[in-house]
Amino acid sequence: MSRNTVIDYKTKTATAGARPLKTSTLQDVARVAGVSTATVSRTLSHPDVVSESTRKRVSAAVQKTGYRINRAARNLRTQRSHSVIALLPDLANPFFSNILEGISRTLADKGYSMLVASTRQVHDSGDRLIDYLDDARADGMIILDGQLAPDVVASLEGSPHSNRILFACEWVADAPFPSVRCENRRGTAAAIDHLVALGHRKIAHVTGPQGNVLTTARKDAFVEAVGRHGLALPPEWIIDGDFSLQAGCDAARQWMAIVDRPTAVFCASDQIAMAFIAELARHDIRVPQDVSVMGFDDIDLAEQFIPPLTTIRQDRIIIGETAATMLLERIAGQVTSEARQEAVIPVSLIARKSTGAPPEG
Amino acid sequence: MSRNTVIDYKTKTATAGARPLKTSTLQDVARVAGVSTATVSRTLSHPDVVSESTRKRVSAAVQKTGYRINRAARNLRTQRSHSVIALLPDLANPFFSNILEGISRTLADKGYSMLVASTRQVHDSGDRLIDYLDDARADGMIILDGQLAPDVVASLEGSPHSNRILFACEWVADAPFPSVRCENRRGTAAAIDHLVALGHRKIAHVTGPQGNVLTTARKDAFVEAVGRHGLALPPEWIIDGDFSLQAGCDAARQWMAIVDRPTAVFCASDQIAMAFIAELARHDIRVPQDVSVMGFDDIDLAEQFIPPLTTIRQDRIIIGETAATMLLERIAGQVTSEARQEAVIPVSLIARKSTGAPPEG
DNA sequence: CTTTGCTCTGCAATCGATTACATTAGGCAG
């Protein structure tokens, strides 16, 4: 039996997908209601332009047929996908969970769906970020990863859809995209003020990953705050890390190796701070008796950590909601694409038990 | 100036959306390549059926025009959205992050996108779960919430698309959907065996939320394991909770109120266990010296908790990958819808420092 | 009675890709 390539591909497509059992369409509703498809469509999308009686007939027909709109068809016709994609650097990082919650909630309210992907995955698969917009998969994009390759950023900027992109939490320096961020500088300053008020004069900092805008913002603010208080700052008191638990462990070991140990440590994330404290505990160093440790973020677990973590709280639900709201405004064309927006979400100091007066001596 | 309703809605639609700046279509590519749209389409979807020379001409034209496929159009024509929706009970719960990672990775490999929503949000917005499938938004659905209302389950079962639904982690008792779960019974048994081996004879259990299948599975397995070892089990040693941090705090207070305190506590989640330990610490009760505490899940932070948490590890990446793979097979029609599948993912005991021998006396 | 102006509805084009079917051009056996 001879099967050539042509037959092959057709067979494959025909076999795959025990396709559907179709649901009713506008046509079916129109037939049942005894009106045209145009009228049915209008009844559903612009109820105020059809007469009372027609509206009732159509509604009844919709009920009877169990009609559900076919979004693929509507998307094609209206050139809108009614969905937005959220791009995370790392899907497995719980830091982003609440942000997604905020985004999703806002989108759902406005009838939008949320697609989620990670920049790493997109990159690995060889796709280009901008494709999500170019191929009509999403109407807009919220990027939570500031560490994009320069050529990726360039392609985003160059796209005709660049006005439907927004950064949240992180951002790209010098790129013309609107963004939502938290008060990184003020939060950092508040943290250092808190430690100084407790009597600390020797304060270390564990940073986020190199090349990250948050790392830079917080590190710069740290250096400035420490200087403002006239404190010494040997280079080894700035410990390079990233936002992970592992970085916290590593940093703790580096801190222990310091001869003239700082009495307080300001970490760029709660995860760092927790692992830092855990590693110290393994060496019988107590927090806050022997050293004070602060985090940044106020993740849910911070309060239940032992000791409960003093940290800088950023409301991630609000960050997500703000990002989604701003993006939807742009998608709706309510904001001129020239208006470079930047929303800054307030942070607050949450003093718990991981900070205290420096040890005697 | 009179504006009636008709003009209003049209104006609105026209104003909204500074629409685009269109990208090139198949037609454009066809024109540039000097072939028909059919040939371009075939070149892209079934390269083996076009001639070498045509393929080259088309590829060049695609390059030149910067063509990107319009997914809305393809979705309409092929009756496939090439996306799958993951439904979580709660988007903000970090437990699900890794599962999403596993799902997303697998989907991306196969050219699928991942939509994410929470059952609560869907419910609040008045939508019906099944709409996601009925309205062609998604080709399939992975539900991570077993606590759906009976009428919701009924509507899922009744749908012509019910064979494109799969449960993961949780499931609905007696419903005919395939599912991916972890070894809840074996994990629980292993936990109790571990505690008994350490010398514990009085073991308590903090459960998950009432009405949850995981709660039931783990509680039943707990009762059975305790019975197998011939241990006593007063009713007050089973403490009702849910998977949250708050439940852990509450449970700790209940445990402290018990006169003849159990020397070990098996918690239905790591979050419960951590908060349980934290609350005890606030009352100067030490773990594991005064009481041993175990969790379930092995979330990332378990290892960095103080003390590091003994727990039952479930590989959530694999759960996600398995769920996505199984669902895609069904979508592709490679599995008859009658074949009720159930994948069980192995768990393992991770012994750390939160468990030890019971205190003297 | 005609004209003007509304409101409501229908006709039919359209969004952009896929694919069944038709057609053309060669290759090869008889």
Next chain:
DNA sequence: CTGCCTAATGTAATCGATTGCAGAGCAAAG
């Protein structure tokens, strides 16, 4: 040279909703 087969491409219908335009019906104005 004819007939048949295959490979490669083109033609045009189709997926299902939206919407510009036109027409019907009716009321009020002239």
